Amino acid sequence: MHTIRALFAERILEASMSYQAGPSTDTLEWNQRLLDEAAEHGVTILSHLIGQDGLCEPYDRWGLDYPSGVYKEWRNPSCRNAQPGTEYLPAVIEYAHQNGIKYYAKLMSMEHSWLYADHPDWLERNRYGVLLHKLCPDVPAVRETILQYLVEFVQRYAAPELLDPLDGVYLDHHRYRSYEECWCKHTQRGFRERYGIDLWEATPSQRREYRSQVVAEFTAEVTQALRAINPGLRIGLTEVDESWGHIPAIIRPEATGLDFVHVQYLSRPDRKLYDEFKAKVERYAAFFPEVWLQFDCRTPVPWTVASMGRFWTSIPSMVTMMEFAAEVKRDAAHADHLTGISFFNLTAVPEDHPHRRAVFNCFNYELPEPFEIGPIVHPEPPLEVNIT
Numbered sequence: 001m002h003t004i005r006a007l008f009a010e011r012i013l014e015a016s017m018s019y020q021a022g023p024s025t026d027t028l029e030w031n032q033r034l035l036d037e038a039a040e041h042g043v044t045i046l047s048h049l050i051g052q053d054g055l056c057e058p059y060d061r062w063g064l065d066y067p068s069g070v071y072k073e074w075r076n077p078s079c080r081n082a083q084p085g086t087e088y089l090p091a092v093i094e095y096a097h098q099n100g101i102k103y104y105a106k107l108m109s110m111e112h113s114w115l116y117a118d119h120p121d122w123l124e125r126n127r128y129g130v131l132l133h134k135l136c137p138d139v140p141a142v143r144e145t146i147l148q149y150l151v152e153f154v155q156r157y158a159a160p161e162l163l164d165p166l167d168g169v170y171l172d173h174h175r176y177r178s179y180e181e182c183w184c185k186h187t188q189r190g191f192r193e194r195y196g197i198d199l200w201e202a203t204p205s206q207r208r209e210y211r212s213q214v215v216a217e218f219t220a221e222v223t224q225a226l227r228a229i230n231p232g233l234r235i236g237l238t239e240v241d242e243s244w245g246h247i248p249a250i251i252r253p254e255a256t257g258l259d260f261v262h263v264q265y266l267s268r269p270d271r272k273l274y275d276e277f278k279a280k281v282e283r284y285a286a287f288f289p290e291v292w293l294q295f296d297c298r299t300p301v302p303w304t305v306a307s308m309g310r311f312w313t314s315i316p317s318m319v320t321m322m323e324f325a326a327e328v329k330r331d332a333a334h335a336d337h338l339t340g341i342s343f344f345n346l347t348a349v350p351e352d353h354p355h356r357r358a359v360f361n362c363f364n365y366e367l368p369e370p371f372e373i374g375p376i377v378h379p380e381p382p383l384e385v386n387i388t
């Protein structure tokens with residue numbers, strides 16, 4: 001009998017400090033209870049989406065969810081972890097380690113809306129010159145600012161002299177925008193310098209390759225700077241896609257210093273999406289010795305709606321996704337590279353909600369023999385939640 005737990009060495013619970021955070025989740029005690037359950041069920045890693053533009057109860061303003069010293073004015077006063085007097089992340093890391101669980105921070109990279117208003121010249125622009133809400137990695141000041149902020153975070157929570165430094169980080173939104181390409185003057189200049197032709201004359205594949213080269217170079221700068229603080233720090237990249245600047249051969253570990261990638265699957269059970277996901281995992285596993293698979297366990301409760309959550313899932317979907325994860329592993333050419341499986345976002349699941357139990361059951365799910373994925377019988381309509 002095979003279980004999901006036996007197939008994936010790392011079972012990762014993804015939570016958050018301030019993204020889809022509920023009235024009770026922004027506390028040490030909530031995280032300790034989660035870690036108690038995690039330890040009982042064979043979870044190996046707890047991660048928080050943190051260091052971001054977060055939203056905490058009463059959901060009245062966005063801001064950083066840790067006590068940044070460089071960007072003090074952008075600390076979110078509604079988030080407990082953002083104030084030095086009530087900061088509790090070091091105690092969460094300590095508690096995780098006491099329970100034999102590693103701690104990773106999922107760090108927001110190039111998407112910080114608090115920088116947009118003061119720096120419209122840092123934003124991507126589409127081919128018609130319209131500003132897009134996303135920082136452009138071709139802008140030198142963007143890279144300097146993001147690097148400074150990542151360094152500050154890692155110094156605060158991962159310096160080796162700390163009693164309990166965190167074990168790893170993985171970068172989120174570390175890329176170009178997903179839906180449109182950037183044509184800002186910095187991107188145009190960068191492309192011309194590299195290819196000797198104008199961006200307007202470039203083929204789509206040249207533009208795509210260029211984006212990955214820029215992301216790879218910036219990633220190498222980041223991993224070098226973070227490992228100068230803690231040489232043992234593990235560093236990964238989440239939400240990967242070739243079109244966003246993540247061509248596997250270009251961002252491979254030898255070029256960037258990355259240890260792993262985390263490939264996202266959205267919650268809807270769908271054979272076509274599964275097949276695309278499976279092919280994507282294969283492409284990354286050919287270059288990365290560690291690939292984690294991400295699935296969703298979010299549920300539509302008021303606080304997920306308040307912070308723009310929308311990828312709801314259901315328990316039957318979660319079980320179907322586990323059978324699918326087993327199928328991906330079974331068929332992978334580099335099956336030994338598929339090392340981790342994660343659920344996002346436990347903070348978006350109330351403590352008494354059945355999804356919380358289902359996540360732990362999924363990690364221990366006994367797979368049917370042989371691993372065959374059954375028919376998908378529950379296409380889910382989008383759920384609407386009224387939060388007023």
Ligand SMILES: [Zn+2]
Pocket residue numbers: 123124125136137138139182183184185186187188
């Ligand atoms: Zn640009």
